[in-house]
Amino acid sequence: MNDRGVPLLVGRDLHKSYGPTAALDGASIHVRAGEIVAVMGPSGSGKSTLLHCAAGIVPPDSGRISYDGRELNAMSDVERSALRRREFGFVFQFGQLVPELTCLENVALPLRLDGVKRREAERRAAGWLDRLEVADIAHQRPGEVSGGQGQRVAVARALVNRPRVLFADEPTGALDSLNGERVMRLLTQAARESDTAVVLVTHETRVAAYSDREVVVRDGRTRDAELVA
Numbered sequence: 001m002n003d004r005g006v007p008l009l010v011g012r013d014l015h016k017s018y019g020p021t022a023a024l025d026g027a028s029i030h031v032r033a034g035e036i037v038a039v040m041g042p043s044g045s046g047k048s049t050l051l052h053c054a055a056g057i058v059p060p061d062s063g064r065i066s067y068d069g070r071e072l073n074a075m076s077d078v079e080r081s082a083l084r085r086r087e088f089g090f091v092f093q094f095g096q097l098v099p100e101l102t103c104l105e106n107v108a109l110p111l112r113l114d115g116v117k118r119r120e121a122e123r124r125a126a127g128w129l130d131r132l133e134v135a136d137i138a139h140q141r142p143g144e145v146s147g148g149q150g151q152r153v154a155v156a157r158a159l160v161n162r163p164r165v166l167f168a169d170e171p172t173g174a175l176d177s178l179n180g181e182r183v184m185r186l187l188t189q190a191a192r193e194s195d196t197a198v199v200l201v202t203h204e205t206r207v208a209a210y211s212d213r214e215v216v217v218r219d220g221r222t223r224d225a226e227l228v229a
């Protein structure tokens, strides 16, 4: 049973430097099941690094990350990548769809990689394209669709295997405000319907308005309120 009071994902006192640059200097974050958390802060403050560490993509120099009671640091690379594939979904600013595949095939891809048969994978993918209001471009390739449509396809692909946490790094950063609003409305609606938590990096207050809670990063640090038991 999922206790909504207990955080699903916790990153504590994370430090990460790139050469002389301290990208994270004691940042923490916690996310409860189904919760939408916006990570805010000025450019270069460490938001993306915090997302990458929390998602197990980049190992922190120090600090601890736990997901559903399991320490990420204690896992092997194979276990961590299996966790990312099965439990996490990712949406980035752009360039994430496979250009040679149709939008439908792109969305079906994570299921195919998990061994789901083509017909079933494409049936489920079509359902997600429909939810994201891009069913009409199912057979087009990413290069033939608009930026907003492409991002909605990317959201469908990130949610198709029902992750428990969706990590989104500036998902509307390359879109005009109208398209950005549409992507955010559909992303948050789909995440809420499937009880997927969202960690959303953004510097736009309009985008953060779709979240339940904000975590502010400044100079690689967050407020102590992020340090939960």
Ligand SMILES: Nc1ncnc2c1ncn2[C@@H]1O[C@H](COP(=O)(O)OP(=O)(O)OP(=O)(O)O)[C@@H](O)[C@H]1O
Binding pocket: 018, 021, 022, 023, 041, 042, 043, 044, 045, 046, 047, 048, 049, 050, 203
């Ligand atoms: N791979 C890397 N190599 C070297 N320096 C890096 C790397 N990734 C991040 N940094 C540096 O770490 C600091 C934090 O970067 P990060 O991308 O996490 O910030 P951000 O808040 O997401 O910025 P933005 O809003 O501009 O995307 C910056 O000074 C950045 O230049």
